[in-house]
Amino acid sequence: MNELLLMCTIAGRKAAIPALRVQTVLEIDEITPIPGTPSYIRGLTPLRSQALTVVDCSLALGFDEKTNSPERRAAVVELDGHLYALMVDAAEDVAEAIGKPIAIPGGLGDGWQRAATGMVETASGPAVLVDVEAIIAGPPALAA
Numbered sequence: 001m002n003e004l005l006l007m008c009t010i011a012g013r014k015a016a017i018p019a020l021r022v023q024t025v026l027e028i029d030e031i032t033p034i035p036g037t038p039s040y041i042r043g044l045t046p047l048r049s050q051a052l053t054v055v056d057c058s059l060a061l062g063f064d065e066k067t068n069s070p071e072r073r074a075a076v077v078e079l080d081g082h083l084y085a086l087m088v089d090a091a092e093d094v095a096e097a098i099g100k101p102i103a104i105p106g107g108l109g110d111g112w113q114r115a116a117t118g119m120v121e122t123a124s125g126p127a128v129l130v131d132v133e134a135i136i137a138g139p140p141a142l143a144a
Contacts, residue, residue, distance in 0.1 A: 003097045005120065006075055007127060009089040010067075011058040013112070016095070016120055016127040017086070021077045025091045028054065028072040040138045042066075045074075045085055052076060052085040055136055061111030062139040077132050084136055095122040101129050114140065 005016035006025065024047075031043040031054050040059035044051045054074065058067045067087045074085035101118025108116075108128070115134035119126050 003120075004094055005097055005122065005127070005129070007092045007095050007122065007124065008073075008075065009092070010128075010130070011061055011063050011111075012089065013108075014125065014127040015088070015116075015130050016097070016122065017075050017077070017130045017132065019094055021132050023076045023078060023083070025073060025075055026085065028074055028085060028087070038138055042087065047076065047083070047085075050083055052083045054085045054087060055138075056087045057130075057135055058087075058089075060135045060138045061115055062109075063111065077136075079133060079136055086132070086135060095124060097129075098122060104128065111139070 004019035006022050028045050033043040042054040042056050056067050069089045073091040074087045098121040101120045116128045117131050120129045
């Protein structure tokens with residue numbers, strides 16, 4: 001496969017975001033809440049002269065607990081002309097995928113079944129390959 005991946009941790013699980021989708025990784029200092037948005041949208045944060053919509057990946061997967069990493073790291077991605085900061089527990093490094101993704105095991109839960117394109121092997125072990133669009137869409141009950 002030879003795809004480069006941003007290795008991170010989401011909801012305590014090793015995950016990978018395609019590096020071609022990631023514009024930068026940043027540490028979020030402040031988040032301004034947006035009234036009336038779903039709980040997985042934490043608010044807005046500035047990056048240079050732009051506002052990023054902050055998406056809490058754990059809540060977007062349907063888990064009950066917010067991402068509460070002291071580092072407050074996020075991968076910045078673009079979708080349909082809008083910038084999003086995908087909050088993760090930790091952003092580690094860039095790694096290369098070894099082989100093609102395989103199906104997600106059933107025991108990972110509905111959130112990962114919906115928001116991952118497969119499991120991928122890397123030099124540091126297997127990781128869930130994140131579907132950026134599905135994370136930004138949020139849990140099914142809130143995506144409508």
